[in-house]
Amino acid sequence: MTTYFEPVGCAIDLATGAMSNPTGQYKKHFRDLDGLYGDAAAFEAMRAEWNDRVVYDVSEFRPRETAGDLIFGVTRMSPGKVGDEFFVTRGHIHRNADRPEIYYGQKGRGLMLLESPAGEVRVVPVEPMTVCYVPPFWIHRSVNVGSEDLVMLFCYPADSGQDYEIIACSGGMRARIVDDGAGGWKEVENPDWRPRDAATIAALHQAKPVEVSI
Amino acid sequence: MTTYFEPVGCAIDLATGAMSNPTGQYKKHFRDLDGLYGDAAAFEAMRAEWNDRVVYDVSEFRPRETAGDLIFGVTRMSPGKVGDEFFVTRGHIHRNADRPEIYYGQKGRGLMLLESPAGEVRVVPVEPMTVCYVPPFWIHRSVNVGSEDLVMLFCYPADSGQDYEIIACSGGMRARIVDDGAGGWKEVENPDWRPRDAATIAALHQAKPVEVSI
Numbered sequence: 168m169t170t171y172f173e174p175v176g177c178a179i180d181l182a183t184g185a186m187s188n189p190t191g192q193y194k195k196h197f198r199d200l201d202g203l204y205g206d207a208a209a210f211e212a213m214r215a216e217w218n219d220r221v222v223y224d225v226s227e228f229r230p231r232e233t234a235g236d237l238i239f240g241v242t243r244m245s246p247g248k249v250g251d252e253f254f255v256t257r258g259h260i261h262r263n264a265d266r267p268e269i270y271y272g273q274k275g276r277g278l279m280l281l282e283s284p285a286g287e288v289r290v291v292p293v294e295p296m297t298v299c300y301v302p303p304f305w306i307h308r309s310v311n312v313g314s315e316d317l318v319m320l321f322c323y324p325a326d327s328g329q330d331y332e333i334i335a336c337s338g339g340m341r342a343r344i345v346d347d348g349a350g351g352w353k354e355v356e357n358p359d360w361r362p363r364d365a366a367t368i369a370a371l372h373q374a375k376p377v378e379v380s381i
Numbered sequence: 382m383t384t385y386f387e388p389v390g391c392a393i394d395l396a397t398g399a400m401s402n403p404t405g406q407y408k409k410h411f412r413d414l415d416g417l418y419g420d421a422a423a424f425e426a427m428r429a430e431w432n433d434r435v436v437y438d439v440s441e442f443r444p445r446e447t448a449g450d451l452i453f454g455v456t457r458m459s460p461g462k463v464g465d466e467f468f469v470t471r472g473h474i475h476r477n478a479d480r481p482e483i484y485y486g487q488k489g490r491g492l493m494l495l496e497s498p499a500g501e502v503r504v505v506p507v508e509p510m511t512v513c514y515v516p517p518f519w520i521h522r523s524v525n526v527g528s529e530d531l532v533m534l535f536c537y538p539a540d541s542g543q544d545y546e547i548i549a550c551s552g553g554m555r556a557r558i559v560d561d562g563a564g565g566w567k568e569v570e571n572p573d574w575r576p577r578d579a580a581t582i583a584a585l586h587q588a589k590p591v592e593v594s595i
C-alpha cells in the first residue's frame with residue numbers, strides 16, 4: 168500500500184516567532200549580514216555590541232523539494248538600524264525565478280522590498296493580517312521598519328530554491344529603506360546599484376523547473 | 382521590456398473573513414450543501430430557516446493557474462450543525478492529486494478532516510495561529526467545531542485544481558465529525574462510505590501536472 172506523507176499541524180508562537188514541528192531552523196547573526204548595508208562604517212561600529220546577536224531566525228516545514236509541493240515557515244526579525252537603514256534580510260530571487268512566494272504579516276511593522284530583473288522597485292507593507300504576494304521573477308527582501316519584532320509566515324513552491332547572490336552582483340538592491348527622521352521610513356536610491364545586463368535577465372527568464380514524480 | 386506581474390498586499394479582516402484585493406469570491410449557501418451530511422431529515426428540517434443563508438464564503442487571489450504559481454485566500458465559515466454533525470465544507474482532492482495545501486487558522490475552532498485514497502483518516506485541529514499542512518494525495522474538508530466563525534488563510538499551488546466529486550463517489554468521507562454531547566467533538570464512522578477501487582486509486586497516483594512556461 169502507498170504510504171502518504173502525514174498531515175501535520177504547526178503552531179506559531181508570536182512571542183518567540185517560533186513554529187512547532189519544524190523540519191529545520193536557521194539563524195542569521197549580525198556578523199552574517201556584512202555587506203548588506205549602505206553604511207559600512209556604521210556596520211563596523213555596531214559589531215562590538217551586535218556581532219553575535221541574532222538579527223533574524225527562521226523555522227520552516229519542508230516536506231519535500233519536488234515540484235508541486237510547498238514549503239512554509241515563520242521568520243522573526245529584530246528591530247534595528249545600521250546607520251539610518253532599517254534591518255533587512257539577505258534577500259533573494261528564486262533559483263527557479265518563475266516561482267512566487269507569499270508572506271503574511273503576524274506581528275510588527277514590515278515591508279517587502281522588491282526589485283524586478285530590469286530594476287523596477289516596489290514596496291509592499293507587511294502589517295499584521297496582510298498577505299504580500301511576491302510574484303514570479305521579483306527579487307525580494309524583508310525590512311523591519313518598526314520598533315518590535317517583525318514576525319511573518321511565508322509559503323513558497325518547494326522547487327523554488329534561493330539565489331542570494333543576485334543582489335550582491337548588482338551592488339545591492341536598487342532601493343534602500345531608511346529612517347525618515349519623523350518616525351517613518353523612506354525609500355532612497357542605492358548609488359552602488361548596477362543594472363543587470365541583458366544576458367543575465369534573459370537567463371532568469373529561462374527558469375525551467377524540473378517536474379519530479381514520486 | 383518584460384512586464385512582470387505586480388506585487389500586491391491583501392489585508393484580511395477577521396470580523397468579516399474578507400480579504401482585500403481579491404481576484405474572485407464565492408459563497409456557499411446551505412442549499413448548495415445538500416447531500417453532504419449524514420442526517421438528511423435534519424438537513425430538510427433546517428431548510429426553512431437556513432436555505433438561503435451563506436454557510437461559508439471564500440475570497441481568493443488567483444494570479445495565474447500555471448504550474449509553479451500560488452493561489453491564496455481566506456475562508457470564513459459559520460458555526461452550526463446538521464443534526465449532531467458540525468458544518469463542513471464540500472471538501473476536495475486536488476485534480477492534480479499530488480498537490481498539497483496549507484491552511485492557517487485565524488479565528489474560531491476548526492478541524493481539517495483528511496482521508497487518503499486508501500481510506501486512512503486523519504484529523505488536524507486548525508486553531509488560531511496553527512498551520513495545517515495537507516500533503517499531496519489527501520482528500521480534505523474543513524469542519525467548524527466551534528461556536529463562532531471559523532476563519533482560515535489557505536494557499537496551494539496554482540495548478541492544483543479541485544475534484545469535488547471524489548467524496549460523493551465514495552458515499553461521503555469515511556469519518557464524520559459530530560457533537561460529543563460534552564462541548565466537544567468526536568469522529569464517527571460513516572456507514573455509507575465505500576472504499577475506492579484499485580483502478581481509481583491508481584488513477585489518482587498518475588497525476589501528471591503540465592508544466593507551463595510563460
